[in-house]
Amino acid sequence: MGDYNEREYKISINPRILELLGPSLYTNIYYVLAELIANAYDANAHNVYVIQTGDKIIVEDDGRGMSYKDGDIDIYLDVAVETRTTSDDVFVEGTERKRMGRKGIGKLAALSISDRVLVMTRKDGEESGFVLSRHVGDDNRLEALADEDILFEIVEGNGTSIVMANPQYELHKTTTAIKNNLLKIFPLVGPDFRVHVITDHGKFSVDSFDKEIIKGLGALLILGEEFLHLVDNFDRDFDGESKAEELLDVRDSESRPLRLKTKSGEEGDYDLVIKGWIGAYRTTRDRKKDANDFPDNFISLLSNGKLGEYNILPTVGQNKLQEVYVVGQLHVDLFEETELPDMALSNRQGYKTDDPRYKEVISFVRSGLLPTIVDMRNTWGELNKYEKNKVKEEQKKKDEDELLKKVEEYKDTTSRRATQKIESELGDRTPKGIKTIIENEMNEFMPMLGLKKKVDDQKKRILISQTKKDKTLADIVYKMLSFNNVPDEDIIYTNCDNEECRVPNMMNIFEYLRKFFVDSVSDKKMFVIYVTSDDMAKAWGAVTEVGAGWITQSDHDIFNIHSHVPQAPLNVAAEWQTSQKDGDDIIMNSVEFDKFVVKIMDICMNLGYKTKAKDANKDELNRYVTVA
Structure with missing residues (x-):
């Protein structure tokens, strides 16, 4: 084995660089582990053990190890010397593994989390050990480990053990978190290269991608x-x-x-x-x-x-x-x-x-x-969404059918009862008295329509009517609605990146819109936000939505793109907001910027949503547009 006092370990790097570089070279413990595991891979190891015990973290491998007398350790301590210079260096000797190391500085990784790193290695029975430290004397000599202090936790044959004393960071407490983080940063594991993790909370092996x-x-x-x-x-x-x-x-x-x-x-x-x-x-x-x-x-x-x-x-x-x-x-x-x-x-x-x-x-x-x-x-x-909506739509259809049935029952019952009372009590009653009888009967049976609120609550509340070419401005309208607490399930926006707002897959868009504009016994109207432009005026779907909104007398507001003039049946008597479009950029002057914020806030407040403060809305809108 040889007397350790006869051995000299010198690192070929300016000690000052170690002090400066050591603590800041890597920003996360898993990056450090990835470097040390990669070194084991290049040493043709088949097993690497990551051990956290007491006040130290150990990375131990069963690779080929290093020999002092053969000069392996001198090469190891020759920092920042490129390890792959020719095509002969591409593969780990005797294997089909491609070498990972190249710069020759991965060995310093452990110094990022510990200022005292014990390096112990064994090759063909010869053991060597030294302390890698951030603080090295001007002679570049490292502290040698006594033979009796060279101890491996698991490996009995060739291999290397890196012991990081008093580490600044520690591994996660759960094995699942450790495994997931290791695999994200070092996925190259398999039957020929396994990583074993041992902590006070358990042990496990990683031998396949998660x-x-x-x-x-x-x-x-x-x-x-x-x-x-x-x-x-x-x-x-x-x-x-x-x-x-x-x-x-x-x-x-x-x-x-x-x-x-x-x-x-x-x-x-x-x-x-x-x-x-x-x-x-x-x-x-x-x-x-x-x-x-x-x-x-x-x-x-x-x-x-x-x-x-x-x-x-x-x-x-x-x-x-x-x-x-x-x-x-x-x-x-x-x-x-x-x-x-x-x-x-x-x-x-x-x-x-x-x-x-x-x-x-x-x-x-x-x-x-x-x-x-x-x-x-x-x-x-x-x-x-389609799968979920199938169930939801079936329930909505059931509720609508039940409401229709109750409406018919209500009409039949009230008209029949009113007729009976009129017949028995008419006498010399005036038309005003007859009206009172009918109203009283309707009020008495009004609870029969108890399902109406439930049906109303299931309806979409806002439609963003637009064409795909105007998606940039429509996206901003959508984001500002979301910012003011309008949930996605209340919005129809056919070109939205969020599927919750889009028309369900495999459902015809016009059939879907008809559910809200026409085929409903609910009288709750949808609010429509029209994003108007020259392109929108040519888009059949958007024009259809304008017509449907007019027929059903839905309340609406207009966000217009410059150069286009909105036309009736839209409410062109009211003031609309105008933006300019330059490629994917939306530009507003200060007046239109303020108008945009006010309109969004008014829409949300009128529909019962709790809006953010005006200044907060301005700050949010500033993220998406340019104010000229």
Whole structure:
């Protein structure tokens, strides 16, 4: 084994850099664990043990270990030296595993959560150990561990143990939370590479991608045959419905040709291959229970199985409501191509955004993948709403039929009783007396119509009448209604991103609107907000809604797009609000801005909703429009 006093451990980095870089290199304990687990993977380990006990966190693996006499430890302590320089370095020696490490700084990850890290290693019976610290003397020498202090928790053969003493952070208390966070940041587990977690609260092993994530999806898009196994855990809802087939989309890997410069400056042709999966949750309820958990809606980028950027959604997203349901992991191994420039940031929490590889992936996700999965989630929402509405509509129809029946009974009973009383009491009564008799009879039997309020309460209350080309302004109207406590179930808005407001899937829009405008014994009128424009005047559906609103004498208000002049039968005698549209931007002058706020508040107050203060409404509207 050798006398540890004869061994010298020197780290090849300025001690001052360790002090400055150590605490701030990584922002989350799971990023640290991912780096240490990746090191174990590159050491050809088959098992990694993450152990939290007492005042320490340990990451121990059964990899090949390191030898002092063979120079392995000298290489380990040579910080920030690139570990992959040629094509011969791509794979872990003797395996088909692609190396994850490249920069040579992942070994410092543990210093982000502990200022005293014990590194112990064993190879072919030879044991070595030293203390990696943020505070190193000017001679760069590290404290050596005595032979009797080199202790492994589990591994008996070759391997390495990293002990983080008095860590600044700790793992979650529940095994489920630990497992979910590990899988989000290090999904490359399987029968050949297992992660075992041991805490005071229990122990478990992670040897397959978390099935629960896939089981919780309502829509799934797969890129590449190596991810086809995920289909086994995808529960496609609404079997029997024709549109249910649209909830699963299996494709080949996306391949895009790129001409890139190598590290040596030479140009070459490469295939940018994107594989993986992207899905949409059925619901976000009960997700991210702890503030320290990683977000559940994310699109991660991985290369050679290692996380490079946890979430590109803020970059590719358009702040649509449905994006909160999106989750995915995309693998792009060209990001780690050895002969190309290194594009990963030093802490493995992002990539250089000006690299053409990164730009190409972002473009593909933004223009292709994300809109597709959002549309698929909308389809799921429509199908789900249709199933729920079938039951609700049946009950509403039953209530309407019962009310109609009671109306007929009421009319029959009151007219019959009134006739009888008139016959027996008419005498020399005046017409005024006859009227009193009829009114008294109607009042006596009025409770027979007790279902009316229930029927009224089930009706939609606001229709946003518009055409798809005016969706930008209509969206703002919808958002401001929501801001003033109008629930989605009270709104009909056919182009809304929220399926609750849209016409139920597989239901004809005109049949649906007729339920509210015509085929109802309820006298509760729907309020209509017309978003008018030159495009709306040419849209048959929107014009039909104007006609229906006029026939039923529904109250309404107008939000107009500049250059169009609203016409009768709309109430053009009243003042309307006008906005200008420049592409996707909505512009208002200060008067029209104030008018917009006042109209929204008046609509909500008149319908009985509790509105926010005017200043709060102005602040909210300012988020969506430009005031010129």
